[in-house]
Amino acid sequence: MPPLPPPTVIDQPLPYVERLARRLPGQVDLVVVHCTELPDLATAREYGERVLYASGTGNSGHYYVDRDGTVLRYVPEDRIAHHVRGWNERAIGIELVNRGRWPDWLDSRRQAMDEPYPEAQVRALVALLRQLALDLPALRYITGHEDLDREQVPASDDPALRVQRKLDPGPRFPWEQVLAAIPLRRLPDPPPAAP
Template sequence: MLPDPPALPIAFDPLPYQERLDAREAAAIDLVVIHCTELPDLTMARRFGEEELYEGSRTGNSGHYYIDRDGSVHQYVAIDRVAHHVRGYNARAIGVELVNRGRYPDWLAASHQAMDEPYRAAQVESLVALVQVLHAQLPSLRFIAGHEDLDTTEVAATDDPDMKVRRKRDPGPRFPWDEVLARIPLQRIP
């Protein structure tokens, strides 16, 4: 039997368009998807999340939770709403964004594909605690994946259109999968 999940302070600051996102039942959620913001800081990630990119719904791209470098957890979308964070899986998934520069600002340049910033211990601790809390709240939650596991699309590189690069590489090679998987009750999607 797993121990009770730890208390985890979560700052809830919903995106302005949250109520326009599709509603869903908790039983439909079986997957956590780990992302990195690929932006310099949480402030910029929030600004990007607030952008309305989809004309019909007047919503944008966002995750449910954001974990800053200091380990603080911010919730921008309620879990009973479908956030736009990974193609083809949104209706069943909770998106967790870790603040990390990733490939910023040249995301799709072939010459800039390294993702060198390590994840901070405080982020990993908060991520593990968050997953434990979510698992306790959602009996249907069984799986975890990285964005890179689910979106393997390649596109022409912005600095060399003859080369292809992965559209999504997050959370990237510095994410401590072994450590996280050893401490949570979810299976990684192969």
Template sequence: MLPDLPPLPPVEIDPLPYELKLDARPLSQIDLIVIHCTETPTLASARDFGERVLYEGSGTGNSGHYYIDRDGRIQLYVRPDRIAHHVRGYNPRSIGIELVNTGRYPHWRDSKHQAMDEPYPEAQIVALIALLGQLQQQFPSVKYITGHEDLDREMEASADDPTVQVPRKRDPGPLFPWDRVMQSVTWERLQP
């Protein structure tokens, strides 16, 4: 039996300008939750990145569905019935949750700056667990949860030394409390 979950804080709905240009999907198609960190310093900088149009053909960019700030505030940038661009190869079946965390910012590809050493604050993790509880009720088709780093394992040349390979994605990183999160859900951790 699952422990009592914390109450869900209010979710501020703040759609990205291109949300309606993202492909629609039936909610029954969703079977996976992907946890990310923004690898930006603030929620505002994550929003700025999310608003960038990176795909001229569709007029859309990269974003998750839900964003959780360090103080536990939750914002919805893309409704779940739309396919957000947050993880290669898994977008049509997943909901992306972004936790504000610096990660490797601003040296994502520098071989000397690959540590992910910002801890996730308690308020942020409590809000995440509450949101996951809500998503379990709302989407009975969801069976799996995973981290971005579990799905995108590609390596690339580092920016400072092209002979050194660095991971393309490392989020949510080594300080993410997987044990605690897995105790709050009935889903299986997907690690392909």
């Protein structure tokens, strides 16, 4: 792998970050790639700040990578972020800004995820993944949110139809390019997570 400079990471901790449970770096062996399924970084931040749990915390990834390659850290690695059911204790969540199915996430007629991932965003992701592999001694695996959350739910336009709850990062994510450039391997056929 050719050397890449470490990414410039902008720390922007979420307001509730101190309420998130702590963990040791040795517990982290997995990166989960997500896409925000929102129109822009500002909207993703707004969603990340929403308090959804009695603990005073909400749903968020650790890192957000904007379309232009800007990398922001909302949650430090030693905190457990809520980004994928059943896998959070062992995983780093990386959110790529991408519209996905927004604003009709569960509409059966709008399940295509057509927005490509810009080269600047992919390069920044690769640099971040390489740095995380250096910083976290147990980090070995990478996977997509869609691989871990396979739940089918009623479609918002017709409850008789079922759609997949999570499809991110989706068919436009360049897995082959990313995997060729990082020291992590794809998590092999992950079993369903515990609820």
